[in-house]
Amino acid sequence: MMLFQAYHVLLVIFLSLTTSSIAYSNYAKPGCNDTCGNVRIPYPFGIGANCSVNEWYGVECNSSTPYLSALNHHLEVLGVDLENQTITVNMPQFSECVQTKKVDLGKSPFLLLESYNKVMDDPVSLLWTLSDRDKDQVSCCDNYNPRGYRRKVDMGNGTSVDTWKCAYYEFYEGTPYLRDGCEDYPTITEECATCEDSDGYCHYDTIYDIDGLVYSQNFTCRFYGDYNTDESRSSKLSMGVLIGVGISMGSLFLAAIICASYKLIKKTRTRRRRESVSKHTNGTLLLKQQEEANPSVVDQMSLFISCEGEGQRLL
Structure with missing residues (x-):
């Protein structure tokens, strides 16, 4: 060979x-x-x-x-x-x-x-x-x-x-x-x-x-790979320019994708955090509204939660 x-x-x-x-x-x-x-x-x-x-x-x-x-x-x-x-x-x-x-x-x-x-x-x-x-x-x-x-x-x-x-x-x-x-x-x-x-x-x-x-x-x-001719030099130079432009455009496109992905992930995390805070706030507000409307219901709920907690501790 x-x-x-x-x-x-x-x-x-x-x-x-x-x-x-x-x-x-x-x-x-x-x-x-x-x-x-x-x-x-x-x-x-x-x-x-x-x-x-x-x-x-x-x-x-x-x-x-x-x-x-x-x-x-x-x-x-x-x-x-x-x-x-x-x-x-x-x-x-x-x-x-x-x-x-x-x-x-x-x-x-x-x-x-x-x-x-x-x-x-x-x-x-x-x-x-x-x-x-x-x-x-x-x-x-x-x-x-x-x-x-x-x-x-x-x-x-x-x-x-x-x-x-x-x-x-x-x-x-x-x-x-x-x-x-x-x-x-x-x-x-x-x-x-x-x-x-x-x-x-x-x-x-x-x-x-x-x-x-x-x-x-x-x-x-x-x-075609002979560098001793003007034609080959010109073709090689043109090919180098095309490769350089292609790499630059590809780098810019990749950077744009990374930036867009980062913004999307950050936006998703922020939305989830807000939803979690909103659920906690809404639960506390509901309990307060029920206490003002019927205090006995709140006492029963508190007692139930307390009993459940004691039951878990007894286990």
Whole structure:
């Protein structure tokens, strides 16, 4: 029994100190690069021919700088956000004397929304959309059990646009838009299940790449009695406050019960004492009234009491 307890303690200590770090790499189609310079380009975007979901999502990597090549002006790509379905770009700089040049997004799948750009300044975030035709080119991790859904985007002017979106979770390894893009994501959840079986809970520290995409996650198994975490300190402090308040309220309630019981007992004793005195006083008063009304009756009673007393003494 002692050996089993020692083994359990060692297992708990080992899990609490264990940290798993998983680096993500499944972002591009097989045979395609997923980075250009310091920017990661995940599918449905792609660098080079046949690497993107369609020609609009094609990215040209020029001297370690990625550009959206299908628009009339090449826009420098700063990052792709899979969760919010946006791409951040640098807008081209035009001379003040040239007013006719502009970036045409009319036929593209990219939308400029004020909700993503509170201050219309450089750089800007464009919402990228996927049509029903594009949906056939993405698998949302699994062709047999896809995790995609249709999303309605409010344009802010009374109109809306439909787009397809793959469900995104922070446990995903890579991009969910690829068939094998998030195939390995259960690795963390398996370790988390082992942690929970040991009465612990999972804590994740997410590390983001320079372009805002999830690069890796650190998994730590923690326990509710661990004082080394701010959460446990806060919970312990809250529990201590609750216990203190409960003890104080209980003490006050107990004192009130004792005080009420004491007053009730004292009142009962006083009432009984008064009843006893009242009976004695009433008996003496009755005898006096009978003596005034008929003295012979009192003499007979006195004689009877005297005789009874003598009889008792004779015995």
